[in-house]
Amino acid sequence: GAGVSQSPSNKVTEKGKDVELRCDPISGHTALYWYRQSLGQGLEFLIYFQGNSAPDKSGLPSDRFSAERTGGSVSTLTIQRTQQEDSAVYLCASSAQGAASGANVLTFGAGSRLTVL
């Protein structure tokens, strides 16, 4: 597609429920990133995909967080047993170049705003 698409744009859930957030990157972009944006915290790296594999998942905050990417395209970020501290905007980005180049320019989606009550 023309840009990075994320869904849902807004999600309100109850503590303890599982949520899935979807990212559809720009067609042909091999690299895909998930970040979390919290008030006053900037952007926190979560996980990076190159193709379908995740060479760097060091930013996932706990084992309640997982992500997968299939077909080298769509990615899903899953948060199990959500907690109030999971409330944030989850941003997906893609780039044509892999992260190893260091010259990767990221194109961001609009984000999924998650509110855990």
Add this chain to the structure above:
Amino acid sequence: AQSVSQHNHHVILSEAASLELGCNYSYGGTVNLFWYVQYPGQHLQLLLKYFSGDPLVKGIKGFEAEFIKSKFSFNLRKPSVQWSDTAEYFCAVTRFYGGATNKLIFGTGTLLAVQP
């Protein structure tokens, strides 16, 4: 720990004032440097980047940034701001390991409000 620091969290300026937003990073070695901007209600988008060469880089909308290696800094500047520059500005850095993954590390952002 690797970090990117933006010293100004909230800046308020009048139109036509000059802008300088500070950014410092804590890595040694080769780095790539970026400024991203998020206008109200819009996606994060790239403002400018530095990979190599002339340390003074120009971006969109009249913004520029200067890489000063000795100071580990990449400050963003604009000589005369406009109301439409109201946005949140993020500095970001990747450290070039060569072969390893280089995730983009962001600062905490600077919220700029330009008053007409």
